[in-house]
Amino acid sequence: MLEIKNLHVKLEEDDKVILKGVDLTVEAGKVHAIMGPNGSGKSTLSYVLSGRDGYEVTDGSATLDGVELLEMEPEERAAAGLFLAFQYPVEIPGVGNMTFLRTAVNAQRKARGEAELSAGDFLKIVREKAKALKIDAEMMKRPVNVGFSGGEKKRNEILQMAMLEPKMCILDETDSGLDVDAMKLVADGVNALRSEGRAFLVITHYQRLLDHIKPDVVHIMADGRIIKTGGPELALEVENNGYANLLAEVQ
Amino acid sequence: MAVAQAKLDAAVARLAGLDLPQGGWSGGARADAVARLQAMGLPAKRDEYWRYTDPTTLTAATPVAAAPFDASDEAQLFDAIDRVRLVFVDGVFDPAQSDDPVAAGVELLSQAADIHWAQGLYGTLEARGQNPVARPLAALNTAAATEGVLIRVTGQVAKPIHLVYLQESDTSDAILHHCVKLEEGAELTLLESGPGAARFNQVLEVEVADGARFHHIRIQGRDHDRRLATHIFARLGAESLFKSFTLTANGVMTRNEAVLELTGDDAMAHIAGAALGNGDYHHDDTVFITHAAERCESRQVFKNVLRNGAVGVFQGKILVKPGAQKTDGYQISQCLLLDEAAQFLAKPELEIYADDVKCSHGSTSGAIDDTALYYLRSRGVPLRQAQSLLVLAFLAEAIDEIEDEGIAGEIRLRLEAWLSRQDG
Numbered sequence: 001m002l003e004i005k006n007l008h009v010k011l012e013e014d015d016k017v018i019l020k021g022v023d024l025t026v027e028a029g030k031v032h033a034i035m036g037p038n039g040s041g042k043s044t045l046s047y048v049l050s051g052r053d054g055y056e057v058t059d060g061s062a063t064l065d066g067v068e069l070l071e072m073e074p075e076e077r078a079a080a081g082l083f084l085a086f087q088y089p090v091e092i093p094g095v096g097n098m099t100f101l102r103t104a105v106n107a108q109r110k111a112r113g114e115a116e117l118s119a120g121d122f123l124k125i126v127r128e129k130a131k132a133l134k135i136d137a138e139m140m141k142r143p144v145n146v147g148f149s150g151g152e153k154k155r156n157e158i159l160q161m162a163m164l165e166p167k168m169c170i171l172d173e174t175d176s177g178l179d180v181d182a183m184k185l186v187a188d189g190v191n192a193l194r195s196e197g198r199a200f201l202v203i204t205h206y207q208r209l210l211d212h213i214k215p216d217v218v219h220i221m222a223d224g225r226i227i228k229t230g231g232p233e234l235a236l237e238v239e240n241n242g243y244a245n246l247l248a249e250v251q
Numbered sequence: 252m253a254v255a256q257a258k259l260d261a262a263v264a265r266l267a268g269l270d271l272p273q274g275g276w277s278g279g280a281r282a283d284a285v286a287r288l289q290a291m292g293l294p295a296k297r298d299e300y301w302r303y304t305d306p307t308t309l310t311a312a313t314p315v316a317a318a319p320f321d322a323s324d325e326a327q328l329f330d331a332i333d334r335v336r337l338v339f340v341d342g343v344f345d346p347a348q349s350d351d352p353v354a355a356g357v358e359l360l361s362q363a364a365d366i367h368w369a370q371g372l373y374g375t376l377e378a379r380g381q382n383p384v385a386r387p388l389a390a391l392n393t394a395a396a397t398e399g400v401l402i403r404v405t406g407q408v409a410k411p412i413h414l415v416y417l418q419e420s421d422t423s424d425a426i427l428h429h430c431v432k433l434e435e436g437a438e439l440t441l442l443e444s445g446p447g448a449a450r451f452n453q454v455l456e457v458e459v460a461d462g463a464r465f466h467h468i469r470i471q472g473r474d475h476d477r478r479l480a481t482h483i484f485a486r487l488g489a490e491s492l493f494k495s496f497t498l499t500a501n502g503v504m505t506r507n508e509a510v511l512e513l514t515g516d517d518a519m520a521h522i523a524g525a526a527l528g529n530g531d532y533h534h535d536d537t538v539f540i541t542h543a544a545e546r547c548e549s550r551q552v553f554k555n556v557l558r559n560g561a562v563g564v565f566q567g568k569i570l571v572k573p574g575a576q577k578t579d580g581y582q583i584s585q586c587l588l589l590d591e592a593a594q595f596l597a598k599p600e601l602e603i604y605a606d607d608v609k610c611s612h613g614s615t616s617g618a619i620d621d622t623a624l625y626y627l628r629s630r631g632v633p634l635r636q637a638q639s640l641l642v643l644a645f646l647a648e649a650i651d652e653i654e655d656e657g658i659a660g661e662i663r664l665r666l667e668a669w670l671s672r673q674d675g
């Protein structure tokens with residue numbers, strides 16, 4: 001589904017190179033996890049895939065179902081089925097959460113040539129999904145993420161994902177800031193979306209989330225590269241021993 | 252300070268070029284206005300409150316020609332509202348296109364009767380508003396206006412009154428003067444859409460008695476070439492309410508002044524504006540609010556969205572007089588610059604002579620938040636639509652000043668349409 005080949009990325013503004021040849025393939029129906037030390041380039045990878053400004057791809061490619069992502073506008077990537085749950089969800093004063101969600105859902109449907117959801121249908125679906133994530137009606141009325149707690153912001157990301165039903169979901173540290181119960185809610189939300197045609201790339205620092213969302217494959221990223229790929233046991237090894245051994249191996 | 256001779260000469264010359272109405276019930280007020288104008292002179296670029304806005308085209312003997320604008324691609328505003336429509340074409344009342352003013356309790360400005368209730372209002376609030384800042388274009392208006400409406404309200408007026416300004420002539424030079432008197436406990440909604448002349452000079456005097464409520468919504472646009480100078484002078488009695496919102500889209504020159512005086516305790520005055528400009532566009536909001544009573548609240552909310560060389564100006568003042576304790580004054584002026592060529596100039600002022608007051612003011616200008624834009628796009632919202640959402644979000648605080656949800660919705664649609672028409 002997602003195929004990243006030899007991806008090299010530097011900052012547009014200066015010469016700092018962040019991704020130094022990332023190779024990664026996520027198959028449909030699978031859950032992949034990425035772990036790695038702070039500053040290794042995990043968020044950068046997710047931003048570059050979703051089309052954020054400020055980065056320059058100097059080499060390599062990234063395709064979604066064979067279609068080159070890196071040439072597309074961010075909204076086209078979203079319509080193609082890519083979704084990024086942000087490590088730091090953005091606050092948008094003045095734009096209601098509900099308006100935002102409806103606009104996004106209908107924009108994607110329109111881009112795919114589907115009919116827009118009626119206001120009634122939309123409300124019905126959103127209420128049901130919000131309830132599952134314990135997001136109350138009052139939060140839906142507030143401006144996007146404004147005044148939300150850290151955990152509320154993360155749950156709001158998952159609500160967006162549930163509404164947009166993307167096929168490739170990237171979750172950047174969605175577990176950080178969540179209490180134990182909220183982590184369970186979020187994991188249930190993700191697991192409910194797991195299906196044959198959908199894949200997940202879960203960026204995390206902790207085994208905890210992976211207890212709930214069982215990964216098929218675990219990658220270790222360090223200094224802009226994937227330095228090791230393995231099964232779920234790799235996450236346990238990191239949890240127990242940190243990154244020192246893994247880093248030493250590749251030296 | 253001596254007034255420059257050139258300004259005085261300009262005033263005399265300008266008055267000489269006008270056919271000034273004489274006599275009748277407003278004769279005295281008009282003569283006083285002539286005398287005021289002769290003493291203060293016409294505005295000049297050096298004047299403190301004309302530093303950012305060049306008055307030349309507003310004061311000249313003849314207007315710069317402006318082609319009438321065909322706005323038939325959009326539905327008439329306020330069409331969904333059951334209202335009384337009074338139409339002015341090039342600044343002249345047109346009975347054929349209008350509802351019956353008499354049935355609606357509206358009189359047209361005329362010299363006819365010798366005794367008239369408006370005698371105590373016409374030119375009176377304008378004259379009060381000349382201190383401490385001179386407003387020569389308003390004095391000129393009082394002296395010269397032959398058109399306008401006189402509305403006296405004693406109860407709650409069921410239907411809003413809608414003044415519709417249409418333009419037909421390239422060179423029309425309209426001078427309109429409206430007086431509104433709300434007696435104790437009365438309520439009125441006044442709608443205006445236009446401006447509807449190549450050059451338009453308007454004064455609106457509003458006397459809001461104790462417990463009365465005045466709602467005002469006006470739309471100035473989309474005509475591009477027109478030039479416009481408006482003044483609102485309002486005096487508020489105890490526990491009264493004054494709310495005014497203006498949307499300005501396009502227009503090569505707009506100067507909107509508002510002079511509001513809170514003279515009764517517990518009164519509330521809100522004035523808001525949303526201005527959108529692209530290219531050769533100059534928009535100026537100049538506001539002066541005087542708190543002369545206790546526990547009054549005032550709000551000034553002005554938002555500009557500018558691109559491609561457009562200029563926005565805000566000059567807003569809150570004056571709290573001695574004894575006006577527990578005043579709550581708020582002022583915000585903000586500009587969203589859609590590119591680097593646009594410019595916003597703000598001059599917020601507070602002058603406070605009471606010790607137990609709460610006054611705040613702020614002014615900002617900046618670009619669209621790139622991170623928010625990216626976030627919206629990453630959810631599939633196309634660039635244009637995302638920008639439009641963020642611009643509307645920026646304007647929300649001003650639009651929120653419109654109480655009627657239906658009208659607010661119409662204004663939002665107008666804004667979206669304006670945004671979608673902008674290229675690049």
Ligand SMILES: Nc1ncnc2c1ncn2[C@@H]1O[C@H](COP(=O)(O)OP(=O)(O)OP(=O)(O)O)[C@@H](O)[C@H]1O
Pocket residue numbers: 011018036037038039040041042043044045054087
């Ligand atoms: N816009 C930027 N300007 C300057 N430095 C940047 C920028 N974006 C990323 N970097 C740098 O690139 C490196 C990788 O950052 P990134 O956020 O991708 O790391 P990460 O793996 O997600 O870390 P964490 O686990 O702490 O979230 C860091 O050293 C970071 O400071």
Ligand SMILES: [Mg+2]
Pocket residue numbers: 042043044087172173
């Ligand atoms: Mg990160």
